Amino acid sequence: MASTQEHYDDHLGPIYTWMLGGFDAACSAAEEELDNAGLAPAKGDVVVDLGCGSGQFSIVLARNGASVLAVDCCKPLLAELDQRSGELNVRTIHSDMLSFRRHLSQPASGIVCMGDTLTHLPSKEDVQVLLRDVASALKSGGVFVATFRNYAGDGPMGDARFIPVQSDANRILTCFIEYGRFSVGVTDLVHERDGDSWQLRTSSYEKLRLEPAEVSATLEESGCHVRTENGSRGMVRIVAVR
Ligand SMILES: C[S@@+](CC[C@H](N)C(=O)[O-])C[C@H]1O[C@@H](n2cnc3c(N)ncnc32)[C@H](O)[C@@H]1O
Structure with a gap:
């Protein structure tokens, strides 16, 4: 994290x-x-x-x-x-x-x-x-x-935890969220085109449930x-x- x-x-x-x-x-x-x-x-x-x-x-x-x-x-x-x-x-x-x-x-x-x-x-x-x-x-x-x-509430479950945020021909940003008791775990998944293939970078951090x-x-x-x-x-x- x-x-x-x-x-x-x-x-x-x-x-x-x-x-x-x-x-x-x-x-x-x-x-x-x-x-x-x-x-x-x-x-x-x-x-x-x-x-x-x-x-x-x-x-x-x-x-x-x-x-x-x-x-x-x-x-x-x-x-x-x-x-x-x-x-x-x-x-x-x-x-x-x-x-x-x-x-x-x-x-x-x-x-x-x-x-x-x-x-x-x-x-x-x-x-x-x-x-x-x-x-x-x-x-x-x-x-x-x-x-x-x-x-507030239970938050998204199952597939609904994957949120498409932004995309173009060379990059796709998807956010994965998981509710904890006091915070929400957020993972930003970035797929970037590298020639004929795609590279994935991920990073996770926490947000407060305010x-x-x-x-x-x-x-x-x-x-x-x-x-x-x-x-x-x-x-x-x-x-x-x-
Ligand atoms: C979700 S972005 C919002 C940026 C902008 N206000 C907007 O509406 O697009 C959150 C921003 O807060 C900054 N940030 C988070 N925690 C911070 C802190 N404790 N002190 C200063 N900046 C912080 C991040 O670097 C980031 O730029």
């Missing part, structure tokens, strides 16, 4: 943007998600993107005038974002998102943690620590948006008004206003 960082550095990071269908498609989806969440920063607003990946949310927020702090523990993904951000106001930070406040010098107008990133943290206690820090780092009226998968109610309760206890909605790609969206 790989650590989350190993999984992204060595396996998923280099093909992450391809997995999303390319960067332009990812930006269009990000724009729609942020519109639906009602996060529309004004020019100069400071916004933090926790677990930014290759940065489609950071880019969309910066195009709208925000000054973005993009935090991720995967260097190849941050390098991709650096290449794409050009003149936009995006500062990439290679760090554990649990330490994001060290890099923030003023209260944030917005904080986002998108695309099932919260479930990548090692424990529910870590999620609570992060959410309390998020609430403290927001200015009054500031907004936090998170999307993540609700892994309940939307736990997330909203912690944010409410930290002084936020919270709503829970359906997000894109079957995820739950939590929107918290400080």
